[in-house]
Amino acid sequence: MTTGRILAALITAATVVLIAVATLWPVHSAVAMAGSGASLLSSSSTPQAAVESLAGEIGRQEWEKAYSSLANKSEFTEPEFVRDLTGNYPSIRTYATLDSSDLRPLHATADEAQIQLKLRWSTVVGTFLDTRTLQVVRTDDRWAVSWPIVKEPRVPPQVIPVNYLRWDVIYRGPADDWGAQDVEAPHVRIVDMHPVDRADGVVLMGELLNEDVVPAFVTVKATLLAKDGSAIASEDSFDKISHVLLPKQVTPFLIAFHDVALSQVDSVHMDPAATLIAASADPVIEIEDQHLNPAPGASFTGKLINQSGQIVSVAHVLGTFYDKNGQLVWVADQYVDRALLPEIPVSFAMSIPADIASKVSSERAITATYSSGRFQ
Amino acid sequence: MKRRFTFFLGVVILAVMPMALAQSGGLGLPKAVEAGSAFSIRTSGSGRAVLYIVGPGQVLRRSVQLGEPELFAPGDLHNAGHYLAVLVSGASTENGAFDVTAAQQPSTLSFLAKPSRVAVDSHDGISGVVYVFDTFQNLVLAPAQVSFQLSGVAGAAQTRTVMSHNGVAWTKMNSAAKEGSGQFVTQVGSATGTRVIQQVPGEPCGLRISARPSGQRLAVQTDPVRDCSGNVVPDGTIVTFTETYEGGESTVDAPLKQGVARAEMPAYNGAKISVATGVVLGNEIRWGRE
Numbered sequence: 130m131t132t133g134r135i136l137a138a139l140i141t142a143a144t145v146v147l148i149a150v151a152t153l154w155p156v157h158s159a160v161a162m163a164g165s166g167a168s169l170l171s172s173s174s175t176p177q178a179a180v181e182s183l184a185g186e187i188g189r190q191e192w193e194k195a196y197s198s199l200a201n202k203s204e205f206t207e208p209e210f211v212r213d214l215t216g217n218y219p220s221i222r223t224y225a226t227l228d229s230s231d232l233r234p235l236h237a238t239a240d241e242a243q244i245q246l247k248l249r250w251s252t253v254v255g256t257f258l259d260t261r262t263l264q265v266v267r268t269d270d271r272w273a274v275s276w277p278i279v280k281e282p283r284v285p286p287q288v289i290p291v292n293y294l295r296w297d298v299i300y301r302g303p304a305d306d307w308g309a310q311d312v313e314a315p316h317v318r319i320v321d322m323h324p325v326d327r328a329d330g331v332v333l334m335g336e337l338l339n340e341d342v343v344p345a346f347v348t349v350k351a352t353l354l355a356k357d358g359s360a361i362a363s364e365d366s367f368d369k370i371s372h373v374l375l376p377k378q379v380t381p382f383l384i385a386f387h388d389v390a391l392s393q394v395d396s397v398h399m400d401p402a403a404t405l406i407a408a409s410a411d412p413v414i415e416i417e418d419q420h421l422n423p424a425p426g427a428s429f430t431g432k433l434i435n436q437s438g439q440i441v442s443v444a445h446v447l448g449t450f451y452d453k454n455g456q457l458v459w460v461a462d463q464y465v466d467r468a469l470l471p472e473i474p475v476s477f478a479m480s481i482p483a484d485i486a487s488k489v490s491s492e493r494a495i496t497a498t499y500s501s502g503r504f505q
Numbered sequence: 506m507k508r509r510f511t512f513f514l515g516v517v518i519l520a521v522m523p524m525a526l527a528q529s530g531g532l533g534l535p536k537a538v539e540a541g542s543a544f545s546i547r548t549s550g551s552g553r554a555v556l557y558i559v560g561p562g563q564v565l566r567r568s569v570q571l572g573e574p575e576l577f578a579p580g581d582l583h584n585a586g587h588y589l590a591v592l593v594s595g596a597s598t599e600n601g602a603f604d605v606t607a608a609q610q611p612s613t614l615s616f617l618a619k620p621s622r623v624a625v626d627s628h629d630g631i632s633g634v635v636y637v638f639d640t641f642q643n644l645v646l647a648p649a650q651v652s653f654q655l656s657g658v659a660g661a662a663q664t665r666t667v668m669s670h671n672g673v674a675w676t677k678m679n680s681a682a683k684e685g686s687g688q689f690v691t692q693v694g695s696a697t698g699t700r701v702i703q704q705v706p707g708e709p710c711g712l713r714i715s716a717r718p719s720g721q722r723l724a725v726q727t728d729p730v731r732d733c734s735g736n737v738v739p740d741g742t743i744v745t746f747t748e749t750y751e752g753g754e755s756t757v758d759a760p761l762k763q764g765v766a767r768a769e770m771p772a773y774n775g776a777k778i779s780v781a782t783g784v785v786l787g788n789e790i791r792w793g794r795e
Contacts, residue, residue, distance in 0.1 A: 292762050294741050310700050313622040320784060338783055341622070342705045342739045375760060377709075377783035378743040410741045410760035417771060419754040436757070436769060494756060 173198070176242035176265035179272040180232050184246060187214060188227035200266050200273035209280065214259075217281040218468035219442045219501040221257070225250035225466070240267040250466070254368065254445075257466045284470045289438025294410040296344050315345035317403040320379065323457045326391035333384040334460045336449065337401055339374035344408035347374050349382045350400040353389060361393060362386050369462055371447055371497040373408055380495060381449040383460040412437030414444065414496045417474065427486030432474040433465060433496060441469035442501040446477050446494055453490040469498070531571075532592050534601040540608050540641050541583045545574040546590060554594035560605065561586035585643035607643035614638070616698030618689045624707040625684055625734055629677040631655065631702055635691050637672050644672035652692045653678070657704060658685030669693070680704045684736040706736035712787030714746070714780040716770075723748075723772045723792060727780060729764040737764050742782060748792075750776040 173179040179198075186195035196207040205213075216222040228251035236243040241264065248259040264275040301311035322335035331353065339345045349370060353361040369383035412435055419431040429448045435441055443464060450459040463479040481489065533547030546556065550571040558565040561584050569575045571594060582588070585607045592599040615636040623630045633653050637645040651674035656662035660683065665676040674693075680702070681687060687702040710733035716725045725746050730738040744766035748755045750773035757768035770778065774793035781787060 294760060294762055296741065310618060310621050313620045340708075340783060342742065343622070344741070375758075376739065376742040377785075378758065379783065410762075413757060413759050413768065415755060415757045415768065415770070417755040419756070420752065492754075495758060 173271040173273065176237060176244055176272045177232060177234065179265055179274055180244050180246055180263060181230075183274050183276075184227075184230040184232070184248065187248065188230065198273060199276050200264075200268065201275040205276075205278045205280070209278065210276065212281065213276075213279050216467055217283060218440050218470065220468040221252050221254065221443055221464055221466045222250070225252045225257070227251070228256055235262070241265070242272070252464075252466075254443075254464045257464070259466075281467065282470065282473050284440075284473070289471060291411060291438050295408070297407045298405055312405055315339055315341040315343050315374075315403045315405055317341070317345055317347055317374065317401055319349070319399055319401055321457050322397075322399060324391060324394070324397065325458075330385060330387040331389045331391050331394065333386070333397065334381065334457050335399075336379050336381050336457065337370070337374070338379045339376055339403070342376045343405055344376065345374045345403040346372055346406045347380070347401065347403050348372065349384065350402070351384045352398040352400070353386060353394045354396045354398060355393060356395040358395075362389055368445070369447070369460060371445070371495055373406070373497060374403075375408065375410060378495075380497075381447050381457070381460040381493075383462075412439045412441055412469075412498060412500070414441070414469065414498060416446070416494045416496065419492065419494055421481075421486075421489060421492060424483045424486045427481040427483055428478050429461065429481060429492060429494070430476065430478040431494065432476050433469055434474050435469040435471050438471050439500055440471070441498045443499040444469050444475070444477075445497040445499075446479065447497070448479055449493045449495075450481065450485065450489045451491045451493075452488045455491075458488050459485045532590060532599045532601045533574075534590055534603045537604045537606050538582060540585050540605050540639060540643050541580050542608075543577060543579045543581075545576045547574050548572060548592060550594065552594060554592050557591040557593070558582070558588055559591070560584060560588035583641040583643075585639075585641075607645045607647075608639035608641065609645075609647065610639065611637045611645050611649055611693045611696045612640040613642070614691060614693060614696050614698040616691050616700055618700035618702060621701070622703040622705055623680045625680055625704050625732065625736060626682050626707060627680040630680045631678040631689065632675065633678065633689060633691060633700075634673065634675040635669070635693070635698065637669050637674070637693050637696070645669070646672050649674075649693050654690045654692075655681075655687055655702070656690075657681035657683060657687040659683045682734045706732040706738050707734065708732060709738050709742070709782050709785050709787075712744075712780055712782060712785060714778065714787060714790060716778060716790060716792055718772060719769060721772065723770045723778075724767065725770055725778055725780075726767040727761075727765055727787070730761055730766070730782070738782075740764070742766075744780060744782045746770060746778060746780055748773070748776050748778045 192211045196210050228249045231247040233245040244263050246261050246263050250257050261277055265272050318338050318340050320336050320338045325332045333351050350365040352363040355361050364384050364386055366382040366384050371380035415434040415436055417432045417434055422428045433444055445464050447462045452458050461479040463477050465475055465477050467475055469475055531549030535544050538544045548571045552571050554569050554571050556567045556569045563584050582605050585605050588603055590601050617634040619632050635651050637649055639645055649669045651667055651669050653665045653676045654662050655678045663678050667674045681704050684704050684706050687704050689700045689702050691698045709730050713728045714725055716723045740761050742761045743758050746757045746768050748770045755770055759766040759768040776792045779789040
């Protein structure tokens with residue numbers, strides 16, 4: 130009985146201590162995401178506190194409060210500030226929420242400081258990082274952030290004629306007789322496949338060709354088989370593939386099997402599937418200035434240019450990397466967080482593992498696009 | 506519900522069969538009846554009895570006068586299969602069995618033609634399978650002559666004639682050299698079936714591009730893209746333009762529109778521009794000076 134009371138007292142005391150510690154020295158991201166509690170802690174008494182406070186307001190989408198705290202708000206309007214963070218047109222940014230933020234002081238004097246702010250946004254296709262270098266200036270006894278506004282270009286009102294090309298499909302109906310024809314599924318073929326042993330498991334990479342004259346919605350499923358024929362694991366390519374393939378288009382795919390060693394695998398059963406879908410041949414996206422940047426921090430960069438008149442809400446870039454013998458060595462991808470406006474370049478960058486980067490000799494990039502209100 | 510009743514009735518009749526066997530002998534059954542045709546069953550003796558006919562998916566119950574033939578009108582029995590006849594008169598039961606066969610005259614065909622879309626010049630690329638049925642959807646097991654004909658937009662039609670075996674006949678055909686919709690027709694007697702086979706161009710052949718300045722950029726386009734038989738490759742086919750220059754690369758995936766793919770690319774002196782579609786490579790051109 131006495132032991133129980135002592136234990137209860139210890140737990141109560143520990144709880145009080147932990148609450149006190151968390152209140153006095155909170156985690157930055159927790160402060161940023163906290164509601165009213167954050168305002169008690171936020172302060173503009175130091176450059177870091179001013180940036181932390183701004184990040185918290187951005188995270189809570191308190192746009193008015195965030196805008197009013199800026200030192201350079203005379204340079205842009207509040208809607209322009211909001212559009213800088215959420216995008217002018219529907220895009221991944223529009224539906225993103227701030228997951229966390231980090232700041233790194235770069236330089237400081239008595240009246241001015243430079244701080245790097247990393248905003249990690251959470252979206253349905255993963256997270257993306259928005260890094261801004263902020264000037265923080267002192268006014269009287271307060272510090273205020275000078276926001277480096279990035280004004281997204283706007284497309285002037287105009288008519289862009291497009292020779293529109295689209296496939297529509299009429300499938301077999303329920304009233305058709307048994308044996309009546311249905312539309313044929315597209316013919317697709319795996320033209321390359323290569324397993325790689327990585328630290329976190331086996332990765333299967335390859336390329337899939339739509340060899341038909343109709344558009345296809347494709348998926349690739351793979352099953353690793355042991356020597357006794359039993360299935361070790363089964364996975365599909367999920368979003369490491371361009372699911373809509375127009376005629377004669379080739380997509381890379383990557384399937385990751387975590388916690389499996391290649392030595393366990395005797396054979397692989399590949400199961401590509403294709404379904405005939407209605408699709409459009411537009412928009413046409415140019416991938417310009419593609420560069421392979423060597424290690425350290427190896428990456429593949431470039432710019433997307435929308436050559437059509439249609440605004441692209443989401444662009445997914447898939448990079449296929451080959452060694453000097455033309456052997457596929459890696460597949461990487463990246464979603465572009467801003468909408469693609471006609472003829473306005475938007476940069477992308479995808480990282481390549483350091484050990485792979487040294488082997489890469491050439492690359493190929495494709496884009497898959499999604500326009501708000503219309504598929505492909 | 507009806508099937509359950511049929512099954513139940515069949516079970517009851519089979520249960521009483523051993524007892525009936527001991528008293529049978531007066532039931533005159535035909536050996537075989539063509540589905541849908543009229544027939545009669547003779548009975549002997551005198552008085553009234555009940556005649557049950559039990560078959561696949563069908564049960565008939567008739568009150569009969571013993572000693573007189575019981576007539577069945579055309580269409581009374583229409584499902585092919587093995588039938589059981591049971592005559593119940595008071596405590597005695599007589600039974601027998603007979604077969605109902607499919608009608609001799611084919612009436613409908615189930616025609617499976619695969620694929621519905623095939624590349625031109627494909628040897629044995631099209632298959633056709635026919636199931637022959639009579640008016641009552643019974644599979645006609647007797648051999649029947651089945652003809653297949655594939656006619657395209659040009660050239661002579663291909664014709665094959667095969668005998669059906671156990672109600673099924675099949676063949677293989679080559680696709681035509683010219684693209685277009687082919688009519689794949691099968692015929693058995695007066696019954697016909699038609700399927701449309703879309704014969705589409707094959708892989709592009711002799712893919713070529715040209716480039717010209719367009720403001721500060723280059724306008725690149727293909728010549729009209731055709732397959733090796735001269736068919737125009739369908740619009741929407743993706744053509745990849747790749748430009749490599751000092752330290753960089755640009756690519757555009759452009760669809761064929763009106764037989765030609767077009768794109769705009771940066772104009773770099775000495776750049777190499779190549780073209781490909783699917784696994785087919787085209788020519789390579791060099792822009793400006795090195």
